[in-house]
Amino acid sequence: MRFRIFEDFLSLVFPKTCCLCKRSLFDFENVLCRWCTANLPVANYHLRPQYNDLSVKITGLTKTNLVFAFLRFTKKGESQKLLHQLKYRNRPEIGVELGKIYGQILLQHGFQDWDQITPVPLHPAKQKRRGYNQSEQFAIGLGQSLEIPVRNDLERIHFTETQTKKSRLQRLDNVADVFRTKDGHRLKGKRVLLVDDVMTTGATLSTCANVLWNCEAETVDLAVLAAGKN
Numbered sequence: 660m661r662f663r664i665f666e667d668f669l670s671l672v673f674p675k676t677c678c679l680c681k682r683s684l685f686d687f688e689n690v691l692c693r694w695c696t697a698n699l700p701v702a703n704y705h706l707r708p709q710y711n712d713l714s715v716k717i718t719g720l721t722k723t724n725l726v727f728a729f730l731r732f733t734k735k736g737e738s739q740k741l742l743h744q745l746k747y748r749n750r751p752e753i754g755v756e757l758g759k760i761y762g763q764i765l766l767q768h769g770f771q772d773w774d775q776i777t778p779v780p781l782h783p784a785k786q787k788r789r790g791y792n793q794s795e796q797f798a799i800g801l802g803q804s805l806e807i808p809v810r811n812d813l814e815r816i817h818f819t820e821t822q823t824k825k826s827r828l829q830r831l832d833n834v835a836d837v838f839r840t841k842d843g844h845r846l847k848g849k850r851v852l853l854v855d856d857v858m859t860t861g862a863t864l865s866t867c868a869n870v871l872w873n874c875e876a877e878t879v880d881l882a883v884l885a886a887g888k889n
């Protein structure tokens with residue numbers, strides 16, 4: 660809390676800066692300057708949402724129609740810088756802003772037929788530590804542009820061990836019983852856009868998608884902020 664007050668004080672004294680290039684922002688700019696926004700490493704998966712790297716990854720893990728990714732994840736690149744600040748530097752507004760930008764792009768391409776946007780949840784203890792769920796922040800931004808409500812219908816029950824040193828099969832096992840719905844009956848017949856920050860193996864997203872399918876959702880489409888590498 661002390662840091663928040665200090666940050667508020669700083670933003671009064673110093674103007675806001677672009678989270679990538681650090682240039683001072685104009686009043687009409689928010690979080691990112693126009694130049695950095697125009698030069699984001701976009702994945703363009705909305706141009707081929709039925710067949711792309713991510714849809715191939717989850718084939719056989721879950722059934723899904725459309726898979727979207729806003730950014731390409733490149734190590735030490737701009738998307739990694741954004742994700743790092745969003746996850747570890749207490750910058751939830753970066754998630755909201757990127758969601759708003761991608762929501763506009765989806766809208767321009769005619770994608771808006773969802774009843775709700777549902778983020779992949781964090782474990783409550785982890786969310787408490789971080790103060791927010793970064794995937795929910797991205798979902799909020801998407802929801803604002805698409806004018807679709809965000810509903811936190813999923814919850815994470817157990818802590819998962821770190822995924823990075825596990826094989827693909829171990830990762831699937833690791834998330835199998837981790838997610839459940841709070842209010843499953845509400846999902847029946849709903850067209851859901853399931854949202855996460857990054858997709859790497861697709862294990863987490865496909866497990867969450869299957870929970871939604873089990874609640875008889877009508878459709879489950881996926882959107883991630885960044886498409887991971889491995």
Ligand SMILES: [Zn+2]
Nearest residue numbers: 677680692695
């Ligand atoms: Zn910039």
